[in-house]
Amino acid sequence: MRDLDHLEDLLSEPSEGVIDTCRRLDGDVLVLGVGGKMGPSLSRMMRRASDAAGAKRRIIGVSRFAGGTSRLQRQLNDWGIETIACDLLDQAALDRLPDTPNVVYMTGMKFGTTGQQSLTWAMNGFLPSIVCQRFSRSRIVAFSSGNIYAMSAVCSGGPTEGVDTAPVGEYGMSVLARERMFEHFSRTLKIPVTLLRLNYAVEMRYGVLVDLATKVWRGQPIDVSMGVFNVIWQGDANAQAIQSFDHVASPPRVLNITGPETLSVRALAEAFGRAMGKQPAIVGTEAATALLNNAQLSHRLFGYPRVPIQQVVEWTAEWVMKGGVNLDRPTHFETRDGRF
Template sequence: MSLPHRFNDVSQLEDCLSSPSEALVNDLGRVPGDLMILGVGGKMGPTLARMAKRAAPNRHVIGVARFSEPGLRTQLEEQGVDCVSGDLLDPETLDRLPAAPNIIFMAGRKFGSTGSEWLTWAMNSHLPALVAQRFSESRLVVFSTACVYPFTQTHGAGTPESGALEPVGEYANSCVARERLFQYFSHQHQTPGRLLRLSYAIDMRYGVLHDVANKVLQHQAIDLAMGYANIIWQGDANERALRALAHCDTPTSPLNLSGPRVSIREAAIGLGERLGIEPRFTGTEADSALLIDCTQADRLFGPPQVGLDRLLDWTADWVRRGGASLDKPTHYEARDGKY
């Protein structure tokens, strides 16, 4: 797919985010059967579901969520996605779901965790146990997070999948529980799978660059304490997640999912140049950050299609024109694990 110079509206943006490559079509051809996405109603779920349907138009793609966002279910159904409404923590919802051979697990809770940790643990540890047992004979590709790792030195390559899990904060600890429970049941039932440790997908409506660009535009100081982050275009992240169905291990194994390390200072300067505004900064870069090594994913899928310069161009143009925002800050700058 040829990439646009800019996005005129949300419709064009979502079309690009859900455009499948030939490599995805080929990989999905290796994993026959229906595909079900649990937690399809989140930030990435709708475009991932649409990408799956476009890559395999003759296959049933099923999206499961509470569908609290008005119009989302209708939109997905118009795009060919079969929708099931329900609360995944309700055993009756899980019982009535079809036994699809391919599962993408996207359900989870991060923001708002502080103050209602009990719900975060239920979503991130209890639900995975239920799902792993209910779909023990399916391929299970599970969205996790790079927050399961400790901070690492900023001058290094980032933490590889073999790195120790030493998370900061309750949210991140609950995500380790999610992984361990999927691993346990994968060992018990020989369920093939992958645990995708995602770090900061980029959409024009949210993400690290969206957060930084808005601060530049509003002349707000940008905190440099978390001076670096891995980012990846959401279209690339969607594709890698779906292609992972053809690259599952038995028992399941982790896979870091992101793009190259980005300097927050340099990204802000680049956005400022495009916006005609000099960024303001506060603090200095710490010598550690939450960074991951994505060599293994690059070896499987090739490098991400969209690079930093294009993301900076798109983001600056979008925020300058007052493009839509999901109003969901990433809190990438948090060093205490509280979200």
């Protein structure tokens, strides 16, 4: 991984499947919450895939973009993505957004939930209802989270889409509220929707692997009580999200999005330690359960991730050792009580 530009190129590189989807898709695309961790690269992938498919469409990214014309806005504009500054909780501002036949819903709140519970519920439970009413004639791909599942046995492979939801903590419950609002309005207004339960997208600047590698590099303790997890390279998560426009339905189609492996925190810490010449500071003991996600269905629909986990581990170790950009936004993946 040479530098930040190389990373951005890889994260937004469309697969043939994404190009095919963009060739079939009719109309412009509105990305709500484009300013988040995944929004810029997903929007750029949609732009690149649409251009490769010869599909003339607008890709429009919506976020608060605090502080006037931000650096992110300029970057998105340079990539051929239009931008609109908007507080989506402002009904009048939401109503002014352009009508588009395709909407990617990426907005939500996780970190900082504790102490801001009311805002969390407004963002995760109330906002989807007014977005559905505003874009009742659109196709909607909406990001959800595997946090709506209960903890699973570490050897179980994780819950599939048909497993009953049982979230732990207010964040997980508010995500379930998000899904229920999309389900309600999809049924009553006949909105074609796909719900994406994601665990966890990773790249060089943030994610579970960055958290682990950084702790190993700095000699910080690594709690292994949440002993295993799933991840997927963010570029592959972007690709599967875009291709899920082919699977929108009413009532909503639910898809788990993650990699095929159940990864050991201890084994990965030790792998980073070998790569870095460090001895990981392991603390705690692995619990019998963990927050997991079984994505066999999405793998059948879209294929396995293009970037294997071993490659991501190698890139992450190199990036952390050379002091690459870090968003300094810990995932708190080790949290077991649902308090973020």
